[in-house]
Amino acid sequence: MNSFLVFTAKELREQLKTFKGVVVLVVLLIFGMTSPLLAKLTPEILKLAGAGVKIQIPTPTYIDAYAQFFKNIGQMVMIVVILVFSGGVVSETSKGTAQMMLTKRLSRSSFILSKFLSDACVWTISYAASAGLCICYTVYLFPTGNPAHLFLSLFCMWLFGIMTIAVSLLTSTVFNNYALSAVGAFCLWGLISLISSIPKITDYAPSALGGDNMGLISGSIAPAALRVPILTGVLISALLLLAACLLFRRREL
Amino acid sequence: MDALRQYFPFLIPVAVLEVGLMVGALVHLLRRMKTRNLNVGAWAVIIVVFEIIGPVLYFLIGREED
Amino acid sequence: MPVLEIKGLTKRYGSTNAVDGLNLTVEKGSVFGFLGLNGAGKTTTIRMVTGLANPTGGEISVFGDRVRFGSAASNRHIGFLPDVPEFYGFMRPKEYLTLCGKLCGMNSAQIARRDEELLSLVGLADVRRKIGGFSRGMRQRLGIAQALMHEPELLILDEPTSALDPVGRKEILDIISTLKGRVTVLFSTHILSDVQRVCDTIGILHHGRLALCGSLDEIEKRYxxxxxxxxxxxxxxxxxxxxxxxxxxxxxxxxxxxxxxxxxxxxxxxxxxxxxxxxxxxxxxxxxxxxxxxxxxxxxxxxxxxxx
Structure with missing residues (x-):
């Protein structure tokens, strides 16, 4: 337990010192602010671009702001998350720093779980800051309107991010170079979405965590509908982590 | 244009972060003059030309360990 | 009880046996020179002893503890320096040693004492630079320091001198000499003069088998x-x-x-x-x-x- 915490502390410092955590934070902050801004400014920009031409554009609302936010997080940010975190284990095993640590009294499971915990910390802090900024901007730019189930919606996207981290960590333990690990993570992530889109599975699949956010905010999806996806999201993340630990234990270094 | 101007205060932090990321990556690159995967010049161009993505890629795959 | 006991150790890669029924015993207090050509199976054997590689067959025990693949438990007796030690480039030497000490379950007073002792032993006490800027020789010396951090009873060094210049080699060998008698050392190499300088027992590994083993004096007499x-x-x-x-x-x-x-x-x-x-x-x-x-x-x- 002690070595687990020690190694987690080292991981967090490394995220800071090697700019990986900083990159995730800055990207999330940027999207947190630009999403509501873009929603607000799009009609103005279109007006400028098509000067003289009358275009009918509906006045944007807070719905557009959050729609932008969840779209950006669900796509761009997840890509960044995969790119950053799919290098976590493989960079250490291929270089040889992991071998130095694992011949001390650090167990292989602790190694993996430390990586996960620190990745999750970076993600949680960055995402919370980003969501906070997004809410502030949205409240200021679109004073009217009251989003339904905003926090549940935000929580779902957070959990979606955690699952993405677990996916990246698994491929990072399986492969022995970064490019393969990143490509593998994209494939596995795509596979989970693909399976989620099979009609009979859709209602239970974790992809709803990153897809039903706007439905929750506009009120067209009841919170109860997310109960099972949240459960499967947690379950799949746990299974991915378990698989990473077990595979790493059997891996020759 | 006036309509846009009133949102400048909101755009400033975004610009600060984007420029900060770019300058941070450039300073990191120029202080070491060592890279992986591509040469220093190519990375400098990527960092400056591609907003956000450029510096992010540099820190992920272009950065040489100190 | 022998410090390290290897019985019938085999490691198969595809159709070749990298290590082939190796039997080896290292007694307490000896400096054991593990000799062999490149590819004789030295590194593979050491990786199995430290639990990094999975033996195809055979048994390894360290101070009576059975070594299990993928587990770090038997490593508490061992200080290990791989052939090319790799560190976290963003850390400073003291920071790295502290991390190692904490991972080995030492308390902060012990860590502070060992930090100082070891950094002066390996001549890095005045180095404030980050490890990323270290030369090969400095890395090797820091590698020895991290291997000694928790005062292990068995020190395993995999080709500690192979990539170094003559000065660097001498420094490393001098450090090993100062450890004589206090720690059991297993030291793999293909540089024979190094062995003659510091070892008292040797084992020659050839095609994954121990071709010759015994005390250096005895072997020299015999031959x-x-x-x-x-x-x-x-x-x-x-x-x-x-x-x-x-x-x-x-x-x-x-x-x-x-x-x-x-x-x-x-x-x-x-x-x-x-x-x-x-x-x-x-x-x-x-x-x-x-x-x-x-x-x-x-x-x-x-x-x-x-x-x-």
């Missing part, structure tokens, strides 16, 4: 006086002489040293004493010099490996 240096001043007829010498049943190896000298290694030295003069007489060649040599490790090594 002493089995080589002969002779000088014959007619270079043109050297090849002819070599051919004739190799026909003798007790000559096992012939090596040229310069155009007029030969080194012979023999299984029966007195046989050569009788045979050499008649041979030279028959060939009508002058014999300028005939000397029994003290055996050196290089000859032993080559003989053992050729004898396989």
């Amino acid at each position: 002493a006086g089995r080589s002969v240096r002779l000088e014959m001043p007619v270079p043109e007829r050297m090849q002819e002489l070599k051919d004739r010498l190799s026909e003798l049943p007790f000559v096992r190896g012939i090596r040229e040293e310069g155009p007029t000298q030969l080194i012979l290694s023999c299984s029966d030295i007195s046989g050569l004493d009788y045979a050499i003069c008649p041979l030279f007489a028959r060939m009508n060649l002058p014999l300028l010099h005939f000397e029994r040599m003290e055996s050196n490790l290089e000859d032993v090594f080559i003989e053992v490996i050729k004898g396989e």
